[in-house]
Amino acid sequence: MSVFDKFLAGWSFRGSTPAYAAGDVIEVMVTGDGDRPGEVVARIGDSTLRIADAPADAVNTRVVVEVESWDGSAHAGRATYRKTVGESAF
Amino acid sequence: MTETRDGAPPATDGGDPPDGSEFGVDDDASNGPRIEFRGGKWASTVPLVFFICWAIFQSGVLGIGDTNGLVAGALVGTTLGMFLVRGDWKAYADTIFEGMTQRVAATAIVAWLWAGMFAETLQVGGFVEGLIFAADALNVGAATFPAAAFVLCGLLATGIGTGYGATVAFVTLFFPAGVLIGANPVLLFAAILSGAVFGDNLAPVSDTTIVSAVTQDADIGGVVASRFKYAISAAVPALAAYLIAGSVMSGVALEGAVALRESANALGLVHLLSMGTVIVTAVAGRHIVEAISWGLLVAIAFNLLFGLSSASDIVAFTVTEAGALTGLPVVEVGETAGVGGSLYAGAVGFFPLIVLTLLIVAMAQIMIRGGGFEAIQAALLDRVATTVRRAELTMVLGTATINGMITINTAAEIAIAPYVARIGEKFNINGYRRANILDANTSALGYIFPWAGGVLVGYQVMVGPDGLGAEYGPEMVVNPIEVVPYVFHGWFLLAIFILAAITGFGREYIPDRASEEVSRA
Numbered sequence: 001m002s003v004f005d006k007f008l009a010g011w012s013f014r015g016s017t018p019a020y021a022a023g024d025v026i027e028v029m030v031t032g033d034g035d036r037p038g039e040v041v042a043r044i045g046d047s048t049l050r051i052a053d054a055p056a057d058a059v060n061t062r063v064v065v066e067v068e069s070w071d072g073s074a075h076a077g078r079a080t081y082r083k084t085v086g087e088s089a090f
Numbered sequence: 091m092t093e094t095r096d097g098a099p100p101a102t103d104g105g106d107p108p109d110g111s112e113f114g115v116d117d118d119a120s121n122g123p124r125i126e127f128r129g130g131k132w133a134s135t136v137p138l139v140f141f142i143c144w145a146i147f148q149s150g151v152l153g154i155g156d157t158n159g160l161v162a163g164a165l166v167g168t169t170l171g172m173f174l175v176r177g178d179w180k181a182y183a184d185t186i187f188e189g190m191t192q193r194v195a196a197t198a199i200v201a202w203l204w205a206g207m208f209a210e211t212l213q214v215g216g217f218v219e220g221l222i223f224a225a226d227a228l229n230v231g232a233a234t235f236p237a238a239a240f241v242l243c244g245l246l247a248t249g250i251g252t253g254y255g256a257t258v259a260f261v262t263l264f265f266p267a268g269v270l271i272g273a274n275p276v277l278l279f280a281a282i283l284s285g286a287v288f289g290d291n292l293a294p295v296s297d298t299t300i301v302s303a304v305t306q307d308a309d310i311g312g313v314v315a316s317r318f319k320y321a322i323s324a325a326v327p328a329l330a331a332y333l334i335a336g337s338v339m340s341g342v343a344l345e346g347a348v349a350l351r352e353s354a355n356a357l358g359l360v361h362l363l364s365m366g367t368v369i370v371t372a373v374a375g376r377h378i379v380e381a382i383s384w385g386l387l388v389a390i391a392f393n394l395l396f397g398l399s400s401a402s403d404i405v406a407f408t409v410t411e412a413g414a415l416t417g418l419p420v421v422e423v424g425e426t427a428g429v430g431g432s433l434y435a436g437a438v439g440f441f442p443l444i445v446l447t448l449l450i451v452a453m454a455q456i457m458i459r460g461g462g463f464e465a466i467q468a469a470l471l472d473r474v475a476t477t478v479r480r481a482e483l484t485m486v487l488g489t490a491t492i493n494g495m496i497t498i499n500t501a502a503e504i505a506i507a508p509y510v511a512r513i514g515e516k517f518n519i520n521g522y523r524r525a526n527i528l529d530a531n532t533s534a535l536g537y538i539f540p541w542a543g544g545v546l547v548g549y550q551v552m553v554g555p556d557g558l559g560a561e562y563g564p565e566m567v568v569n570p571i572e573v574v575p576y577v578f579h580g581w582f583l584l585a586i587f588i589l590a591a592i593t594g595f596g597r598e599y600i601p602d603r604a605s606e607e608v609s610r611a
Contacts, residue, residue, distance in 0.1 A: 006315035
């Protein structure tokens with residue numbers, strides 16, 4: 001991202017329910033455990049992404065995931081864990 | 091990826107509050123409490139709560155803006171907490187070390203030391219005098235003086251990174267000149283404080299900018315760039331407000347433009363380039379230490395090249411007796427042996443804040459290991475921050491509250507930073523956005539209320555033994571309570587962030603973009 005782009009980033013009104021599309025590869029913070037074994041949850045704004053095949057200690061880590069499906073009306077989707085790239089700031 | 095602007099809210103928005111466990115609260119045994127306290131996990135908050143009470147009493151009630159006093163409060167609080175520990179106290183002592191050795195503290199400390207050297211070198215290089223020349227050259231009159239003070243103090247504070255330093259410099263030099271030519275003293279003092287807010291908020295070398303970035307895991311240059319939109323959105327109406335208020339609020343008719351011209355020096359303006367060097371290199375993604383080092387080299391070169399300062403103003407070794415080495419430009423003979431100069435004074439000036447930071451981070455770690463941190467976080471997430479909008483409002487109002495209570499805004503910022511990080515992360519709010527929310531109120535509230543550190547340091551210049559009041563008379567002393575409504579940039583910055591939390595202006599999520607890992611600091 002150029003210096004100019006950095007100054008222009010975020011000049012918009014962003015909604016509370018971001019949406020993603022199948023095939024998107026994104027970095028997210030894992031915010032909680034899911035309902036099934038090996039599943040964790042990343043809440044992005046007021047949207048929810050359920051991540052399969054995540055490590056047991058994934059909560060509060062930053063992970064790269066590939067979005068498998070997205071339900072625009074429920075603001076929820078499913079994704080597959082790819083790798084861990086960081087952890088919580090605290 | 092696509093974006094839904096404001097779609098139907100999920101079940102958590104207006105529906106049942108989310109279960110804390112869904113967001114990682116109390117759900118990981120490996121992160122469970124390691125220190126057992128008498129009185130349960132809430133007792134682990136005693137050190138930090140005691141420190142906050144001390145800070146409120148010292149700064150809010152007694153009006154003493156002494157960072158070393160807060161260090162004493164933090165030491166007492168940390169010691170008190172130990173007596174509440176069940177069993178072996180070693181775990182408690184180990185946690186103090188664990189907290190102090192966290193990267194977040196070390197990173198802030200390193201950046202402060204470099205920023206301090208740079209800021210002091212600009213000061214001795216006549217940057218303030220250059221800005222006064224600019225005001226004189228632009229033929230600023232009584233009505234436009236507050237607006238000019240806001241812009242120029244904002245520039246100085248952006249350059250040197252310390253709003254306190256900019257306030258002292260401008261109240262010492264710019265304020266009396268303005269009052270003497272008829273500017274309203276209350277409005278002028280408020281405009282200087284507004285400029286300090288602007289610089290404290292935006293400067294890459296500002297202590298609060300550095301803390302906001304490193305505690306939210308974001309690079310400083312990126313934070314400054316992402317912060318510009320909020321700063322300018324508040325600064326433009328603030329400038330207009332000072333122009334309007336300046337034309338309707340009259341001052342004391344004294345004639346003294348000569349006082350302004352006496353200290354003016356056009357060459358000091360070359361430090362706009364020194365300042366620009368740091369901002370451009372930092373925003374371009376270079377490490378903050380590298381960015382400030384380049385700016386420091388440019389500033390030293392300008393100082394020596396244009397005769398703005400001597401070599402001994404930058405580094406001075408003072409010896410008590412003349413010898414073979416006293417011919418060197420950086421060796422002087424004086425009554426007391428010692429080291430001085432801008433590099434020395436700039437770094438040393440941050441020592442009290444560095445010690446305080448280490449202690450606050452240690453107290454926060456005690457809360458984390460004792461379970462108090464998660465208890466507060468769970469309460470906030472379960473009952474207050476149940477949607478991203480409410481989470482951001484919680485962060486905005488939480489930082490405003492603690493900064494409204496604690497005089498020394500950097501200390502307040504460090505205390506609230508872990509909550510902003512965790513609450514924001516639970517909604518995947520981007521580190522840049524979190525850093526901006528954290529710093530806006532830290533900067534704004536630190537210069538508005540009568541007990542705020544920024545107001546106190548400026549007021550001290552007026553009422554001190556050799557202050558402006560003693561030199562010029564009572565017209566030069568402003569009652570701090572009168573200033574409160576006129577610190578326009580501070581109020582507008584607070585309003586911008588409340589609106590930003592409600593409307594989503596500037597909101598970014600973690601998936602939107604990552605902080606620059608290589609240059610992070």
